[in-house]
Amino acid sequence: MAKRIDVSGLTAFYGSHKAIEDISMTVEPRSVTAFIGPSGCGKSTFLRTLNRMHEVTPGGRVEGKVLLDDEDLYGAGIDPVSVRREVGMVFQRPNPFPTMSIFDNVAAGLRLNGNYKKSELNDIVEKSLKGANLWNEVKDRLNKPGSGLSGGQQQRLCIARAIAVEPDVLLMDEPCSALDPISTLAIEDLIGELKERFTIVIVTHNMQQAARVSDRTAFFNLAAVGQPGRLIEIDDTERIFSNPSVQATEDYISGRFG
Amino acid sequence: MSTAAVTDKRHSTLRAASLPRWTPWVIAAGSLVLGIGISMAAGLDSQVQWGLIAAVLFVLGTFGVAARVEGRRQAKDRVATSLVWVAFLLAVVPLVSLIWVTVVRGVKVLDVYFLTHSMGVVADTEPGGGIYHAIIGSLEQVGLATLIGAPIGVLTAIYLVEYGRGRLAKAVTFFVDVMTGIPSIVAGLFILSLMLIFEMQPFGFAGSLALAILMMPVVVRSTEEMLKLVPNELREASLALGVPKWRTILKVVLPTSVGGITTGIMLAVARIAGETAPVLLLVFGNPFINNNPFEGAQASLPLYIYQQFANSAGSGAAFDRAWAASLTLIAFVMILNLVARGIARWKAPKTGR
Numbered sequence: 176m177a178k179r180i181d182v183s184g185l186t187a188f189y190g191s192h193k194a195i196e197d198i199s200m201t202v203e204p205r206s207v208t209a210f211i212g213p214s215g216c217g218k219s220t221f222l223r224t225l226n227r228m229h230e231v232t233p234g235g236r237v238e239g240k241v242l243l244d245d246e247d248l249y250g251a252g253i254d255p256v257s258v259r260r261e262v263g264m265v266f267q268r269p270n271p272f273p274t275m276s277i278f279d280n281v282a283a284g285l286r287l288n289g290n291y292k293k294s295e296l297n298d299i300v301e302k303s304l305k306g307a308n309l310w311n312e313v314k315d316r317l318n319k320p321g322s323g324l325s326g327g328q329q330q331r332l333c334i335a336r337a338i339a340v341e342p343d344v345l346l347m348d349e350p351c352s353a354l355d356p357i358s359t360l361a362i363e364d365l366i367g368e369l370k371e372r373f374t375i376v377i378v379t380h381n382m383q384q385a386a387r388v389s390d391r392t393a394f395f396n397l398a399a400v401g402q403p404g405r406l407i408e409i410d411d412t413e414r415i416f417s418n419p420s421v422q423a424t425e426d427y428i429s430g431r432f433g
Numbered sequence: 434m435s436t437a438a439v440t441d442k443r444h445s446t447l448r449a450a451s452l453p454r455w456t457p458w459v460i461a462a463g464s465l466v467l468g469i470g471i472s473m474a475a476g477l478d479s480q481v482q483w484g485l486i487a488a489v490l491f492v493l494g495t496f497g498v499a500a501r502v503e504g505r506r507q508a509k510d511r512v513a514t515s516l517v518w519v520a521f522l523l524a525v526v527p528l529v530s531l532i533w534v535t536v537v538r539g540v541k542v543l544d545v546y547f548l549t550h551s552m553g554v555v556a557d558t559e560p561g562g563g564i565y566h567a568i569i570g571s572l573e574q575v576g577l578a579t580l581i582g583a584p585i586g587v588l589t590a591i592y593l594v595e596y597g598r599g600r601l602a603k604a605v606t607f608f609v610d611v612m613t614g615i616p617s618i619v620a621g622l623f624i625l626s627l628m629l630i631f632e633m634q635p636f637g638f639a640g641s642l643a644l645a646i647l648m649m650p651v652v653v654r655s656t657e658e659m660l661k662l663v664p665n666e667l668r669e670a671s672l673a674l675g676v677p678k679w680r681t682i683l684k685v686v687l688p689t690s691v692g693g694i695t696t697g698i699m700l701a702v703a704r705i706a707g708e709t710a711p712v713l714l715l716v717f718g719n720p721f722i723n724n725n726p727f728e729g730a731q732a733s734l735p736l737y738i739y740q741q742f743a744n745s746a747g748s749g750a751a752f753d754r755a756w757a758a759s760l761t762l763i764a765f766v767m768i769l770n771l772v773a774r775g776i777a778r779w780k781a782p783k784t785g786r
């Protein structure tokens with residue numbers, strides 16, 4: 176299940192534009208790691224290199240290594256489609272499939288991949304919706320369209336969809352930034368539960384959120400606009416928020432820039 | 434006291450005199466009467482001129498009345514609104530009158546007999562006969578053309594939107610643009626030249642090929658637009674689940690846009706259903722029923738209309754048949770449009786709770 180991520184010397188490009196440079200870090204299994212940093216410093220870009228979604232963008236290119244339990248995701252012969260089955264992703268804006276019902280949305284990953292047993296599908300959908308704390312709210316309308324849910328419910332539906340394929344790692348790119356405080360709290364609670372089973376990486380703009388949900392926090396920054404983003408430091412969340420070892424981190428956290 | 438004064442002042446800045454809701458209708462009626470009056474006085478006898486004068490009077494009158502009562506800003510707003518209405522009427526009037534004329538003249542001979550009999554034993558100058566052979570021809574030729582043109586067009590659009598990068602995609606786009614501009618007679622001549630090389634006689638499928646050439650660019654263009662409307666986030670959501678790209682396109686992108694794609698195809702079908710020139714060259718026309726599109730000349734509705742007008746030496750019976758066939762063709766195209774709308778609504782992404 177949950178796997179360790181080991182990144183070394185990772186650099187990512189959009190065409191000729193270098194978006195992030197020389198990033199190395201380790202993410203422990205069954206932990207929550209938060210990425211913080213000013214806009215445009217490459218948090219999303221870095222996150223997307225962890226499940227080979229970066230190359231979906233035209234011109235997207237990556238150098239360096241990402242080890243998932245000793246296997247290099249960018250090694251020769253690695254199929255990006257298989258990588259994405261093991262490293263799931265939740266996006267900033269909830270994006271349920273508009274043509275599908277709630278049930279079909281959750282079942283989408285299994286159905287579209289074609290590797291499931293019909294008899295198991297109901298159980299998996301129920302388990303995933305329960306895992307995303309959404310079951311009680313939708314169990315009576317599983318056949319209604321997913322786009323009829325509220326924003327927070329839609330985001331939890333997307334989380335259910337992502338965990339239904341049983342990934343090892345769950346990446347979340349600002350999953351709460353489009354949500355109200357109540358829905359945000361619901362998702363934060365959910366993250367606390369999910370880390371029992373998954374390795375979780377979450378990008379957030381909300382310092383309190385990083386402090387609340389994460390075990391480790393990584394601070395990214397860029398020297399100037401147009402320069403590539405870099406990892407400034409990664410440490411236990413408590414340390415980052417109480418006594419960071421780099422001055423820039425402290426400035427950012429205390430709100431002096433960014 | 435002072436608060437009352439303040440509220441009064443508020444009212445005076447927020448509220449303004451406004452014309453009652455029926456004003457536009459009164460102005461429209463007035464300008465119509467005035468327009469007709471002026472035209473009669475000036476001795477103009479074209480009703481088009483009457484209408485245009487009335488339209489100009491309507492726009493000017495709206496501005497004048499609104500400027501006096503409501504002020505200049507509201508007057509400009511009303512003029513813009515009335516210009517839109519005038520443009521709408523200018524567009525609708527010819528359309529409605531066309532349908533009106535076709536219906537009035539078409540119903541004369543349009544009955545079950547007309548729809549179920551051919552012209553096989555009826556001379557073009559005599560009354561009687563029907564369009565069964567032309568309906569069969571049209572359905573077969575257009576159907577085959579759609580079977581060829583729609584899949585190729587949709588697949589091309591999928592290539593352009595989902596895969597196309599670089600030179601090849603640019604070249605394909607360029608050729609699609611060029612194809613959009615091909616006159617239908619040229620498409621017909623192109624197929625005709627092939628037929629001449631192989632020394633073939635006219636047959637229905639040759640017409641289908643030319644129609645498919647005309648249909649393809651239309652389908653490509655409309656499908657492209659529909660695929661571009663599918664948010665990238667849906668593709669990424671699917672890819673991030675570990676779904677291969679081709680399945681993502683098949684199961685997520687196409688279902689999301691299928692309504693619009695079908696509408697586009699139906700409109701392209703409607704367009705080629707009225708083509709005469711390539712059919713004249715390649716299918717030739719045939720008063721007898723020929724169910725086989727792969728051998729022998731066939732008829733088709735637009736060709737039938739043309740030939741009834743052209744070959745009947747001014748016979749009234751032929752004119753009636755031509756109008757009735759026109760009405761059938763218009764009805765066919767309208768039904769296609771309705772079907773397309775139905776499919777679009779039925780397949781549209783669901784938003785309800």
Ligand SMILES: Nc1ncnc2c1ncn2[C@@H]1O[C@H](COP(=O)(O)OP(=O)(O)O)[C@@H](O)[C@H]1O
Nearest residue numbers: 189192194213214215216217218219220221232
């Ligand atoms: N699709 C793209 N094409 C080109 N450049 C991009 C694209 N997405 C992001 N970038 C660039 O990459 C850099 C990092 O962006 P991003 O990873 O979105 O930052 P963050 O998520 O930290 O706000 C920015 O300079 C941005 O302009």
Ligand SMILES: [Mg+2]
Nearest residue numbers: 218219220348
């Ligand atoms: Mg981002």
